[in-house]
Amino acid sequence: MAMKRRAPKLYEARAAIAKALAHPTRLLVLDALRQKDMCVCELTELVGADQSTVSKHLAILKNTGLVEARKEGAMTYYSLTCPCLDGFFQCIESVLQKNLKEFRALVGR
Amino acid sequence: MAMKRRAPKLYEARAAIAKALAHPTRLLVLDALRQKDMCVCELTELVGADQSTVSKHLAILKNTGLVEARKEGAMTYYSLTCPCLDGFFQCIESVLQKNLKEFRALVGR
DNA sequence: GCCAACCATGGCGATATGGGCATAAAAGCA
DNA sequence: TGCTTTTATGCCCATATCGCCATGGTTGGC
Structure with a gap:
């Protein structure tokens, strides 16, 4: 990881959060927790x-501060900690829509 | 990748975009391209x-539809295709701020 | 035509990530 | 106390990611 010039630490911290969001299972979980x-x-x-797999994904989300855990017996x-996720999902969805539109245009509707 | 139950394809598509956003160098580049x-x-x-490294990061961003390339001589x-990135950056930043606040509280200011 | 600058891509090695299995800790219940 | 359910974690293997080097294609200037 080179990044000689600009606030590398800050971009690494941001990337760590983005990384936690970059897995289908974790996105599914976050989406479900919105309800x-x-x-x-x-x-x-x-x-x-597998339960262990899910548990590990949850640990990742928790360590990033995206969810919090509460023991009950x-x-x-697990619950969301950030209403801010909406902005994230909207951004992703908008890129998806844009790509889809371009794809359709390419194929000719 | 199990994901038996809910729209796996959609979450994979979303994760692919999030993945492209999940690297410090790519975040730096996207941020710079906002200017x-x-x-x-x-x-x-x-x-x-290395130039080749940067070129590959750009290819990733381009394939995901986050930037576009324009040859000039x-x-x-490269330029951004999405104003929607603001929502993404704000979300990330807000998580970061929240974590920082909790960290400070933990240490006792 | 020739050379230099700019860019993309293949290859390779090092590291990170992801999945399941096995297991251990903690709680609830008979 | 035993037995079950619920989680979390260590281990291991397969795959993905990332970085640089080397290379090849293009473009522009001489």
Whole structure:
């Protein structure tokens, strides 16, 4: 990682957050959590992967500060910490839409 | 990649875009391009890495539809395609601020 | 035509990421 | 106390990512 000239640390910190957002399973989880808090077993059911895999994805989101965990008996409930995610999702979606439109134009509708 | 249950393709498409955003050098480049279009040699100078490295980062951004390339003589100028990036940057920054605040609170200001 | 500048791409090695299995810790229940 | 459920974590392997070097194609100037 070279980056000799401009505030490398800041861009690395930002990239760390973006990285946490850059996985389909984690996006699915975040999207689901927008509706309601969920425990690991619910999310595991939703995602359809191994429980350990889901648990690790949640750890990543938590370490980045995107979600927080709350223990309730044997279960751990996860919830979003950031309303700001809307801006992120909208941006992504808008790029997606733009690409789709260009693709359609290319194929000829 | 399991993801048995919910619109996996859509989340993968979204993740692909997020992935392109998840690297410090690419964030730096995108940020710089918000000010003005720049050619590869300018961006190489800015980033401080090998020209080939910068070129590959630009290819990634281009393939994702986040920037576009315009040839001008021997040079290739890159420019942003999405005003929507603001929403993304704001989201990232807000997470960063939140983390920082919590960190400060933890240390005791 | 020839050379220099600019850019893209293939190759390669080092490191990071992601997935499941196995396991251990903690809680609830009989 | 035993047994089950719920999570988290270590381990291992497969794959992806990233960086530089080397190279080749293009363009512009001489």
